[in-house]
Amino acid sequence: MISFFDVTKRFPGGQVALDRVSFEIGAGEFVFLTGPSGAGKTTLLSLILRQDLPTHGRILVNGRNVVSLPRTKIPFLRRSIGVVFQDFRLIPRKTVFENVTYLPRILGLGSEKQRTLGYETLRRVGLAHKANAFPLELSGGEQQRVAIARALVNDPAILVADEPTGNLDEDLSDEIFELFREIHLRGTTVIVATHDRDRIRRAGQRVLVLHGGRLVRDGDAPVENSELEPVLSRGENGG
Amino acid sequence: MISFFDVTKRFPGGQVALDRVSFEIGAGEFVFLTGPSGAGKTTLLSLILRQDLPTHGRILVNGRNVVSLPRTKIPFLRRSIGVVFQDFRLIPRKTVFENVTYLPRILGLGSEKQRTLGYETLRRVGLAHKANAFPLELSGGEQQRVAIARALVNDPAILVADEPTGNLDEDLSDEIFELFREIHLRGTTVIVATHDRDRIRRAGQRVLVLHGGRLVRDGDAPVENSELEPVLSRGENGG
């Protein structure tokens, strides 16, 4: 479903955010992505979305080479991917409901169906009562849940979530991950970037560990604390 | 140092974010503030900063009644408070260094001293090498640490941090909380809003628990999981 071949991303300033990263994620897999602050997680996810181009290497998503994808095809790639951005990226001039149903709306869904779909999804993240609020009238955790609802609404083939529970307490996080598991069981490929080591350990799923832009671990055995710690120490993250 | 007397905050839409909240925090205390998403934590902190006015009630900070504080005095209140905002609030047109040293600069500190102070503080959060980057060129965790550095730079009398480690891994979070403890030991009053129950439990400090805008617990004994759970359940948070 998603393959990286020797992908390097160097920013104009010279910062190397990804350094010869290669991996493959099959259809229907559930993968955690972790690594210390500044390791390159968000950068990696942005390349999947064709938000940015790699400096070097090949990226295949859903069989399509996203590097050589013509501009006009990009929206269709993105429509097949539900994304929870680390900084939410809600549209401030649109209500919660309009934010969540943006994609169904421009896909031409009937307004009755939009309604059902939007409220159903908001209910799943516990925010149906905030449907008519604007993002700036929400708490941090509420904004994050709107972002999650927007990613789930279209039943995407791939779900990409960047630190989706950073502003949520344990119980809510559990529920959100339960949602991710549900959608995964229905066949969606899920990639979640997170700092939450306990959860990674408990889940026992496949984990990709980045460090200073390099992929230092790719395994699906439960990760030991001792195993994670050395690579998670700060201060030498490739600056 | 900080006292709330019967404080209520109702937003124009009718949403009651704080409901008759009263508590007192002495000088030099270290207090956790917790509660589920949408409980009113950020709203409470914003009232301390005089970012907003309560609908009802009295708030004293550092002996001054912030509700009746004249406009021209507000900046001086704020200068005595270091704040880490939940959404960071960095200035995008300024570099990391300029963001961190903004207050010292407008206070007229010499450029040599600004330099020492700025770099020293950035070093403490592990970001000295990013001093000349702009916020949008930083990862989520890096932005959060810049926000923390800005709050610490001026050695404030009060430190207010809203979910300061939501984008950081455990090791970094530990180091940040170590910083908070240090500054607390030097006499600063510290209030940290967080969802991190483990940390609250381990720290064994005083905890204020909000739920649906009401202060449902104010104690400094180690909090049991069972004690937190009922109030942290989602779905009835006063919408």
Added chain:
Amino acid sequence: MTLGKALYYFAREALLNLFRSWKTSLLAVTTIAVSLFIGGFFLMLAANASRLIEDWKSEAMVVVYFAPTTDLNEVDAARSLAGSPAWVEGVDEVTAPQARERFRASFPSVATLVEGWEEEPLPASLEVSFDPLLVEDHAFEAWLGELEELPEVELVDDDRDWVDQLELALQLVLGLGLALGAVLLGAAILTIASVIRLTAILYQDEIDVMRLVGATEFYLRGPFYVEGLWQGLLGGLVALGALFGGFVAVQPMAEGSLLLGTMGTTFLAWPQQVLLVGVGAVAGLLGAIFSLRREAI
């Protein structure tokens, strides 16, 4: 989505955005209105000025002076020849005494010149008014020649120098007006584009997000284009309203004043009013298109 549904969606989104960010909308509308107000002001001025010059032009005449002592009863040939071409609008006769009186009135300082003569000192004449627009140069010259060759005609005085001068002045005024209009229109479009461009920067994040969740350029841009169109339309209507208000307010003052009295007597014609609002709409749309070029976001 069908095109109809898409257009409906654009219009609705644009209207919502217009209201939700009414502050920026107000700024954009104001800017467009100000630009168009100036443009409309000049349009009105130019229209009135050219009307004035047309008036003057229509007073151009050919004067046929008869030999002294010619009797007006003996000049039928000249009269019919003078009245024959299509461009002639009227033929007035001026008798010798009338000519003398006119001279006295026009040149009081040398009035003595026409006094004390036995016969009338000035000849009788025919004043032929004509429509300069219908005149063909060649036929006109020929006609003048024929008139001049009649035995009773002494001199044919042709006002066309005067007409040519007016023609030139009119062309210059129109040219100047056109140049000015172009400068102002350019300025207006630039300003509108600036404002919409700023608005676009303001909503860049919003556009980025839409793009990131899979909106095609068509759905992304549509509402912004229509928003520009609404703003331009509104700006045009406001400008027209202000112009009309100003016109009505100034009208009483204009009656007392020479220049305003001749210049500011008619409001913009219907097509010009439509033009003004249309230019606003197009400018708003162009500004939106200009400001949303792909590389600009």
Added chain:
Amino acid sequence: MTLGKALYYFAREALLNLFRSWKTSLLAVTTIAVSLFIGGFFLMLAANASRLIEDWKSEAMVVVYFAPTTDLNEVDAARSLAGSPAWVEGVDEVTAPQARERFRASFPSVATLVEGWEEEPLPASLEVSFDPLLVEDHAFEAWLGELEELPEVELVDDDRDWVDQLELALQLVLGLGLALGAVLLGAAILTIASVIRLTAILYQDEIDVMRLVGATEFYLRGPFYVEGLWQGLLGGLVALGALFGGFVAVQPMAEGSLLLGTMGTTFLAWPQQVLLVGVGAVAGLLGAIFSLRREAI
């Protein structure tokens, strides 16, 4: 911080912001430049037009006609009286034959009028040119009266109707120019304020953050005010440059054209150039002040 240090800080911050958000700066500067270009254009037009009218006014004359057959050698009294007042610039003599020749040249159609006389048909005269600015109405009237009462003088023809007409025309043109200038300046300031207001909305988050970390209004606003000032200054300079460029480019064409030839011959004077740039700077500053009113943020 001392005031000097604060001002230095403002200037530096403003300059940094100007460069870091060069796109919005460019827009603001463009808008100001366009507004001032239009303003300057009219200033230039008005200056040239009023100079032209001054030229015409300076050609106003008083003509003293002598009785027929008066010999110019016998009119010393009239000559010295005519030349005595301070406002008189020159006294020219026109002999009777000269007068006849002029009449023939000016009115060819009635040239027969001045032919076939035994004596000269037209009287000799003195043409007194004067500076209308130095004239005091009262003394002027008295002087005309004295001239008229001299026995050898038949008529004094006073061009002051003409001068008054010109005066009125000048005042109307100046008034119209002023009104236009005011409208345009208002439009320019409104536009500039719009743009800076939009910029302020754009940077509202930034300003909010500064306020939240404890910046006083002084330190918060200073850099924005100076940014507006820089932008206005730059806009003024660009407008001046464009105006001069346009002037130089049009100059060769102007020489061939009647209207442009008389209207577009001098560029703005030094003080006007300074005024233009100054208005830009002040407009930028005012715009920033206007757009940063407390309740506006």
